[in-house]
Amino acid sequence: MLRPTRQIRLRALAEIALSLLPGALIALLGDVVWGLAAMLAGALFQLHRHLVAIDALVAWARSPLGTPVPAASGVWDLIFSEINRRSRLMKDQRERLSMALDRFVEAGQAMPDGVIYMGPGNAIEWVNPRAEAHFGIVATRDAGAALTNLVRDPDFVAYLEADDFSEPLVMNPLRKPGLTLMVQIVPYAESRCMLLSRDISHLERLETMRRDFVANVSHELRTPLTVVLGFIETLADDDDALSREDRRHFLGLAREQAERMHRLILDLLVLSALETGAPSPTEDEVDMPELLDRVLSEGRALSAGRHRLTLAIEGPRWLRGSAKELHSAFANLVSNAVRYSDAGGSIRLRWRAVEDGVAFSVQDQGEGIEARHIPRLTERFYRVDRGRSRESGGTGLGLAIVKHVLGRHQGRLEIESAAGQGSTFRAILPARRLLSPASDEAA
Numbered sequence: 001m002l003r004p005t006r007q008i009r010l011r012a013l014a015e016i017a018l019s020l021l022p023g024a025l026i027a028l029l030g031d032v033v034w035g036l037a038a039m040l041a042g043a044l045f046q047l048h049r050h051l052v053a054i055d056a057l058v059a060w061a062r063s064p065l066g067t068p069v070p071a072a073s074g075v076w077d078l079i080f081s082e083i084n085r086r087s088r089l090m091k092d093q094r095e096r097l098s099m100a101l102d103r104f105v106e107a108g109q110a111m112p113d114g115v116i117y118m119g120p121g122n123a124i125e126w127v128n129p130r131a132e133a134h135f136g137i138v139a140t141r142d143a144g145a146a147l148t149n150l151v152r153d154p155d156f157v158a159y160l161e162a163d164d165f166s167e168p169l170v171m172n173p174l175r176k177p178g179l180t181l182m183v184q185i186v187p188y189a190e191s192r193c194m195l196l197s198r199d200i201s202h203l204e205r206l207e208t209m210r211r212d213f214v215a216n217v218s219h220e221l222r223t224p225l226t227v228v229l230g231f232i233e234t235l236a237d238d239d240d241a242l243s244r245e246d247r248r249h250f251l252g253l254a255r256e257q258a259e260r261m262h263r264l265i266l267d268l269l270v271l272s273a274l275e276t277g278a279p280s281p282t283e284d285e286v287d288m289p290e291l292l293d294r295v296l297s298e299g300r301a302l303s304a305g306r307h308r309l310t311l312a313i314e315g316p317r318w319l320r321g322s323a324k325e326l327h328s329a330f331a332n333l334v335s336n337a338v339r340y341s342d343a344g345g346s347i348r349l350r351w352r353a354v355e356d357g358v359a360f361s362v363q364d365q366g367e368g369i370e371a372r373h374i375p376r377l378t379e380r381f382y383r384v385d386r387g388r389s390r391e392s393g394g395t396g397l398g399l400a401i402v403k404h405v406l407g408r409h410q411g412r413l414e415i416e417s418a419a420g421q422g423s424t425f426r427a428i429l430p431a432r433r434l435l436s437p438a439s440d441e442a443a
């Protein structure tokens with residue numbers, strides 16, 4: 001197959017030859033003048049055709065992109081189809097490039113981090129929605145403006161100007177209170193850079209929680225330890241001066257404090273076992289009436305006759321879950337009801353089927369809780385009345401343990417209470433934790 005240029009050249013030569021041929025034949029047959037005239041006419045005809053085709057080509061070159069190349073005859077047909085082929089190739093290429101660019105932009109838009117492309121002088125060229133939200137800028141309005149004119153936080157401006165981007169910057173944007181961002185600049189090409197911003201507010205919150213937790217535990221341990229140390233010193237210094245009675249009294253008080261620390265450590269161990277990715281609860285087949293009877297007896301022992309505790313079992317017998325964890329959660333609810341109710345009050349324990357599963361509820365006639373405290377009760381060490389909690393042997397971790405245990409069983413805790421009107425704590429477990437009626441009967 002001939003290459004297109006060769007083909008075009010041969011075709012052009014053939015057309016010239018054809019247009020000159022009649023004149024040449026006339027000249028050969030003896031009429032040189034007419035022959036030359038015919039050859040001239042042939043050449044002029046060719047010239048005219050070429051000029052018309054060139055005009056068409058120029059008009060096409062000036063027409064909008066994508067206009068099809070006009071039709072032509074002869075050699076120009078070959079030329080135009082060649083141009084057509086190339087323009088189609090370019091169009092395909094353009095489309096592929098534009099699709100790649102679209103995909104690139106879409107990926108940038110979908111990034112979970114903020115992205116800003118900047119030109120010389122930190123002029124904004126492109127911003128994704130996340131960066132718009134992080135810095136309070138609008139891509140369409142602010143393109144071309146220097147980012148440092150819009151985000152004026154001194155730390156941020158200094159970071160951009162220092163030109164040392166080996167470490168990221170952690171900042172709290174003035175325009176976005178409560179937000180903590182980690183910002184990293186990535187320079188590329190000449191005097192261009194990409195800014196990446198990540199919302200690390202939740203990490204900050206976790207860090208604050210961790211610090212608070214350590215401070216709380218230290219505080220909780222320090223008080224009883226100080227008391228115990230004081231008693232030990234008194235006993236060591238004045239042992240002879242103390243009567244048997246006083247010694248027994250001091251030892252009793254020291255023991256109370258040691259027990260308080262012991263309870264705290266035990267609760268902390270339970271909580272940390274529940275929190276630190278402990279494996280999902282063992283799937284025992286728990287005999288709920290048996291477990292609840294135990295919880296009731298322990299509650300009565302704690303109450304020591306000061307309250308009237310009753311238990312109504314109206315729900316299914318068998319539940320799949322961790323007997324140990326469920327016992328710890330339910331016992332905590334009963335212990336709270338006893339500890340936060342004055343003597344003489346009734347405490348009703350109830351096990352029954354509810355709409356979306358099964359519920360264990362503990363209703364007391366105790367001091368109740370103001371609505372504003374309720375959402376925070378399951379936070380570690382959150383107490384409404386610190387003094388009463390301590391006096392009654394509370395660690396501030398009971399409801400945090402309840403919440404974790406229920407979470408591990410895909411359940412939830414509901415609290416209904418009002419100050420002075422008693423409380424109802426309801427632990428709800430999902431229906432799928434119940435053993436099927438058939439196995440229930442078999443068991």
Ligand code: ADP
Pocket residue numbers: 332336337340364366367368369377378382383384385389390393394395396397398399400423
């Ligand atoms: P604590 O060891 O202090 O009892 P919890 O985590 O078990 O800790 O409970 C957190 C707080 O919730 C308690 O300090 C108390 O103020 C409140 N609370 C819990 N249960 C009851 C209840 N039945 N009645 C009144 N207040 C309660």
